[in-house]
Amino acid sequence: MPVFLLGRLASSLLVVFGAATIVFLAMRSVPGDPAVVMLGVSATPEQIAALRASWGLDAPLFVQYFNYLVRMASFDFGQSLRLGISAGQAVAQNLPNTVYLAVVAFVMAVSVGLPLGVYSALRRGRAADRLVSLLSLAGQSLPSFWVGIMLVLVFSRALHILPSGGAESPQAVLLPAITLALPLLSVIVRLVRSGLLEAMGEPYMQTARAKGLGEPRVIGVHGVRNMLIPVVTVVGLELGTLLGGAVIVETVFAWPGLGRLLIDSIAARDYAVVQASVVMLVVFFVAINIVVDMLYGVLDPRVRVNG
Amino acid sequence: MADASIVTQVTRRGRSDLGIWIPLIICAVYVLAAVFGPVLLGFDPVATSPRNRLLPPMSVLSDGSLALLGTDSVGRDLFAQLLAGARISLVVGATTLLLASVIGLVLGTIAGYAGGWADALIMRIADIQLGFPSILLAVLVAAVLGPSLTNVVLVLAVTRWVVFARVARAQTLAVKSRTFVDASRTLGASNLHIIVNCILPALVAPVLVVATVQFGLVIVAEASLSFLGLGLPVGIPTWGGTISAGRNYLGNAWWISTMPGLALSLLVVSVGVLGDTLRDRFDPNLATR
Numbered sequence: 001m002p003v004f005l006l007g008r009l010a011s012s013l014l015v016v017f018g019a020a021t022i023v024f025l026a027m028r029s030v031p032g033d034p035a036v037v038m039l040g041v042s043a044t045p046e047q048i049a050a051l052r053a054s055w056g057l058d059a060p061l062f063v064q065y066f067n068y069l070v071r072m073a074s075f076d077f078g079q080s081l082r083l084g085i086s087a088g089q090a091v092a093q094n095l096p097n098t099v100y101l102a103v104v105a106f107v108m109a110v111s112v113g114l115p116l117g118v119y120s121a122l123r124r125g126r127a128a129d130r131l132v133s134l135l136s137l138a139g140q141s142l143p144s145f146w147v148g149i150m151l152v153l154v155f156s157r158a159l160h161i162l163p164s165g166g167a168e169s170p171q172a173v174l175l176p177a178i179t180l181a182l183p184l185l186s187v188i189v190r191l192v193r194s195g196l197l198e199a200m201g202e203p204y205m206q207t208a209r210a211k212g213l214g215e216p217r218v219i220g221v222h223g224v225r226n227m228l229i230p231v232v233t234v235v236g237l238e239l240g241t242l243l244g245g246a247v248i249v250e251t252v253f254a255w256p257g258l259g260r261l262l263i264d265s266i267a268a269r270d271y272a273v274v275q276a277s278v279v280m281l282v283v284f285f286v287a288i289n290i291v292v293d294m295l296y297g298v299l300d301p302r303v304r305v306n307g
Numbered sequence: 308m309a310d311a312s313i314v315t316q317v318t319r320r321g322r323s324d325l326g327i328w329i330p331l332i333i334c335a336v337y338v339l340a341a342v343f344g345p346v347l348l349g350f351d352p353v354a355t356s357p358r359n360r361l362l363p364p365m366s367v368l369s370d371g372s373l374a375l376l377g378t379d380s381v382g383r384d385l386f387a388q389l390l391a392g393a394r395i396s397l398v399v400g401a402t403t404l405l406l407a408s409v410i411g412l413v414l415g416t417i418a419g420y421a422g423g424w425a426d427a428l429i430m431r432i433a434d435i436q437l438g439f440p441s442i443l444l445a446v447l448v449a450a451v452l453g454p455s456l457t458n459v460v461l462v463l464a465v466t467r468w469v470v471f472a473r474v475a476r477a478q479t480l481a482v483k484s485r486t487f488v489d490a491s492r493t494l495g496a497s498n499l500h501i502i503v504n505c506i507l508p509a510l511v512a513p514v515l516v517v518a519t520v521q522f523g524l525v526i527v528a529e530a531s532l533s534f535l536g537l538g539l540p541v542g543i544p545t546w547g548g549t550i551s552a553g554r555n556y557l558g559n560a561w562w563i564s565t566m567p568g569l570a571l572s573l574l575v576v577s578v579g580v581l582g583d584t585l586r587d588r589f590d591p592n593l594a595t596r
Contacts, residue, residue: 011434018435022444026451138572141579143527145534146550146568149557153565157557164557244440248531262443263535266450274450278443285440 008293012286019282020275024068027271028061068275077276082265087272090261091280097167098246098257104173105180105242110235113185117192118224124197132189139186144245148179148252165254176253180245187238188231195227202226229299236292240285247281326584330577337574341397344390355381364562377562379552383544385562389570392546395539396571399459399529404518406464411471412510418472419479420502430476433469441466445528449537459538463525470521474513482509512589520582523575530571546571 035051036043052058055078056067071077077087120132155175156164163172199205200223208222209215247259254260258277265273356378359368364377368384376385418429436444445462452458482488488505496504532538533547541548546567553563 015435015439019439022439023447026447030451137579137583138576141523141527141575142572143530143547143568143575145531145547146564146571149550149554149564150568153557153561157561240440241442244442247440247442247446248535251535262446266446267536274447278447281443282439 078272087276104177108181109184113188121196136186330581333577341393407467410468415472415475419476523578
């Protein structure tokens with residue numbers, strides 16, 4: 001394994017550790033004693049004390065923190081007070097839905113954004129390019145929760161062709177995925193457009209043309225491949241935004257994923273699940289970043305040499 | 308955009324001038340509407356009126372006044388709510404950016420100027436925070452602090468300082484090695500004098516550009532938090548809160564969710580155009596996310 005990847009792995013562990021610490025401190029400083037929440041206000045002080053002891057809540061904070069980290073290493077976050085299952089199970093049940101939603105959104109964003117960006121670059125300065133640029137700026141800055149609601153208004157309430165929420169039917173993924181894909185798609189369009197325009201001025205494009213290659217091959221192979229390196233970097237960073245966006249989009253569409261689980265658990269003060277889902281989202285996020293780093297090596301041989 | 312070509316023929320930088328003036332005028336209208344709108348309109352945005360529930364835009368209310376954008380589920384005037392929401396959004400956006408840029412400037416300048424362990428520590432924290440989806444951090448911290456205006460500003464400033472710190476650090480590093488800084492030092496200037504008189508002036512332009520780009524993001528983040536019920540308290544009219552409230556009436560009152568979203572979208576797209584134009588004009592290489 002190259003040295004730079006080891007470094008990335010170490011700093012990723014640091015991020016997960018930092019996230020675990022933040023969520024631990026956050027959950028310990030939220031007003032409301034979970035034992036009181038569990039037992040209700042009619043419980044006697046003895047009962048509350050007994051429950052606190054059984055959860056280890058009477059120990060000093062740093063002991064609790066240490067225990068929490070040790071248990072987290074085996075993905076044991078305790079019981080969900082709301083769902084009656086372990087927090088790990090709750091996360092495991094919801095994780096596949098979030099992955100599915102994110103993958104569909106990602107595929108949509110790339111398969112539409114890449115050609116649209118190339119098209120926009122080839123039509124530089126014309127009306128179509130202006131339109132694509134303005135739309136992609138809008139797509140990047142519009143609030144996704146509102147875009148989602150508007151899609152529901154049009155496709156569910158007015159046209160009745162797609163469900164407004166849930167995950168019961170196979171086409172239910174479409175509206176949330178479009179909503180989630182829109183900002184990423186817009187970023188990809190803008191990056192591909194500017195990247196390709198930059199690449200077209202490079203000498204190797206001249207060389208490719210001088211060799212007698214056809215224009216589709218010059219653009220498709222020499223232009224696009226070189227422009228992909230910065231695109232992959234930013235798309236990797238934006239995938240985190242995609243995960244963050246999933247928190248909101250899942251809430252809008254009642255999509256049974258990690259993000260909605262997190263928001264519902266925060267509302268219900270179900271701390272075990274909050275901790276588990278935050279740590280899981282961050283692990284997910286960090287893993288994506290590592291994959292992106294590895295992709296560099298595949299796309300850009302210079303990275304491999306420099307190691 | 309049709310006007311752009313005409314103006315381009317007149318002034319050489321016509322297009323980018325339009326890219327600055329049009330969004331700037333739109334933003335000015337928002338600011339004026341937020342400051343004077345509620346006073347001029349005279350409606351109470353939270354006054355309920357059961358007789359005027361769910362009236363569509365352009366309806367005449369029972370007291371003879373016109374509901375330009377309709378009413379919501381308890382008969383509150385939607386236009387008055389939008390104006391009140393504009394106040395909240397602009398106040399949150401401005402104060403958040405002020406706080407985030409001050410924190411970011413101080414830490415970024417220290418990191419860039421001092422270097423060494425201070426630099427390593429500050430930028431390490433920044434990296435860790437960037438390794439964490441910012442809306443997730445906002446949701447968590449907001450859940451701990453509870454809904455209030457001050458808390459929303461704090462939460463969003465915490466998620467935004469990193470961007471300012473990075474720009475301030477990069478710019479400080481670039482300026483620090485310039486000859487006029489060396490000259491000042493040779494003449495016996497203190498570090499504080501150099502930072503205040505040589506470094507800070509160089510930070511103003513890039514920080515303003517970053518602040519413009521971030522303004523739209525902060526406003527959307529506030530609306531998202533309010534939408535999730537983690538932003539401002541329920542009684543205060545915010546764009547995000549009104550959009551959320553309208554979700555239950557999509558079938559019979561589409562305007563409740565639509566109108567505040569349009570107001571929010573026009574503002575953030577304008578700010579986005581402005582930020583893009585400024586960035587292209589002043590520093591094409593400025594790394595902003």
